[in-house]
Amino acid sequence: MFSLTQQLVVLLRRPISPADRQRAAQHLLDWLGCSVLGVRSNAGEKFLSLLQSLATDGPCTVLAHDAVDWQSALWVNAAIGNIEEMDDVHRTSVLHPGPVVIPAAIAAAQRLAASPQQLLDSIVIGYEAMIRIGQSLGPDHYRFYHNTATCGSFGSAAAVASLLGLTDEQFVWALGNAGSRTGGLWQMRHEVVDSKQFHTVDAALTGSLVAYAAESGVRGPAAILEGPQGLFAATSPEAVGERVLAPEADWLMWQCSFKPWPACRHVHATIDACQRLVVRRPLSDIQRIEVRTYRDALVFCDRSQPQNTLQAKFSLQHAVAVCLLHGAPQLSHFNEGCFQDPIIDRLRGQVQVTECEAFQRAYPNHFGASVTLTFADGSSTSEEVSDAWGDPENPLSGEELTDKANTLMRAAGVPEAQRQQLINATLALPDANSLDPWLQQWPTSTGAFE
CATH class of the missing domain: 3.30.1330.120 (2-methylcitrate dehydratase PrpD)
Known part of the structure; x- marks a missing residue:
């Protein structure tokens, strides 16, 4: 009898089309717009200050900072995407995939010198794992747990596992260990704190670490979801495990919504x-x-x-x-x-x-x-x-999505020429030969902002 996690890994091996990669590039652009403005906020400055004592030189790109090691890059890039409350969202899983999956995928792609297509594929796969597990959890989970945090480690683990080319068994280990360390309580809503940013950081970092560990042979529990002391039993007795494996014609990224307004x-x-x-x-x-x-x-x-x-x-x-x-x-x-x-x-x-x-x-x-x-x-x-603007039934057009990114970058002080170059380079990633020209367009120092 195969566990839910083992069967999920099979689903994550499905073919990814050029249209899927283009959709992933749109989510990447949306994350960039949110993050460029987020890093300029008071909360963003707090996470940037961590780099002064924690970071070492490395190959990974950080917004508003020089290149650092991959873990330090995650500290900032995973913290800033949800600060402005304009990050993408999936409704039935009630979570935000972009701020967790995308920073983990970028850090791993740079560390491994992956191609643009491999990066985009890993984002598609990370979203899929995170959303499938999120939509299986019941409303009893959401009453206490921040779904973006509890499911985010699965998404980042899947994205990094994809880039690492893990075997099915290693992939299951990564997801199992991601679930064994997951968490994120809503108590933060009742106090003026920065825990929501830390939730996305921890989910991105945990998922990345367990994927690298699985590559080295560190095993994880296959029945982490449905087991007697697994995620469902511990945090959501109302969970519907079958939703993890629900048949879908397309990757679930296509069911995500883009947010036009700067609010919850x-x-x-x-x-x-x-x-x-x-x-x-x-x-x-x-x-x-x-x-x-x-x-x-x-x-x-x-x-x-x-x-x-x-x-x-x-x-x-x-x-x-x-x-x-x-x-x-x-x-x-x-x-x-x-x-x-x-x-x-x-x-x-x-x-x-x-x-x-x-x-x-x-x-x-x-x-x-x-x-x-x-x-x-x-x-x-x-x-x-009946459906908010930006939902699949009432979508933002490609032009509106680009306008949103441009507006956020302009508010952050990114010069117009650089904004256009970054937007164009992001949307061109499905056909690009290297990530380097795109990364070179990032505003990676405070001097890059007006």
Whole structure:
């Protein structure tokens, strides 16, 4: 009887097409845009400062820093991709693959002098492992565990195992040991801390280490998922193991969503509903604002009085107020000057958030929300969306995805010529002969930013 992990490795050996590699390049571009801006943040500076005492010279590229050893590169590159809350997301697994899988794959690809095609293939495979295990976990897991952290080590292990060319047995060992060390508790949401960045760092580093260890013969448990003291038994008794092996026509990367707005994904459907509203009267006429959405959006984002930028990004009330006052939300709308604005504060106070049974039934296959404005004269207007912008049913176009990356890099201070060169080089990776010309376009010192 083969374990779930053994059968998963067989699925990870499927052919990867040129279209799949092009999709991987888009996710790589999306991660770069988020990371270039993330490394310029206060949180990014903290992880950069670690390099001063930990790093040694090496072959691996770090944003805003000189080349260092592969582990130090992971410390920064895996920490910065989710800081701005614009990283890619997979809905039914409720996790963000890019910030974990991509830094691990890049570090290993540089260490092993891999080709661009091998890098892209490893990203496809890492996403697949991470998502398949994530979608098998039940909602009981997500109540306490950060799925990006608990499943991320599987994704990074699979990506690095692919680049190393591990045998099936070694691949199983890597995944088994990744699962034996996984973790990431949600308690961080209740305090002003940087643990979310550390979660992605630890997942990327753990997965990488167990893959290298497996190459050296370090064995791992094959039944780490379904075993009597495995991941499911310990962290998710409601898990459905069959979902690890669910048949799919395409690689699950194609089911991932790109985030257009600089806020938690649970806020995006509400933002989209606000964008559809047509309000032809002063905002002072609004008497009540009602947001109806699914339960997890309330659990994570019912926050009427955000006290910092991160809390503003996790506030349904703040997102609604920003949209009504400014239209499409921009990066600056979640900064201190905006979330302390008295007009924004007044609008936030009018927002009531409630769970909607229909949206809850559709979740997590669909992230939906409605927004209703009721005016002083008793009239009202309402809009709803079933799928947030950027989801597969409502996708960003290639041009919109490129515009997002360009906007984030511009906000970080990357000069226009360098932005265009980096974007073009990233999207050209499926047909490139070497990673070096692409890596040479990275802004790898503070002097590369305006």
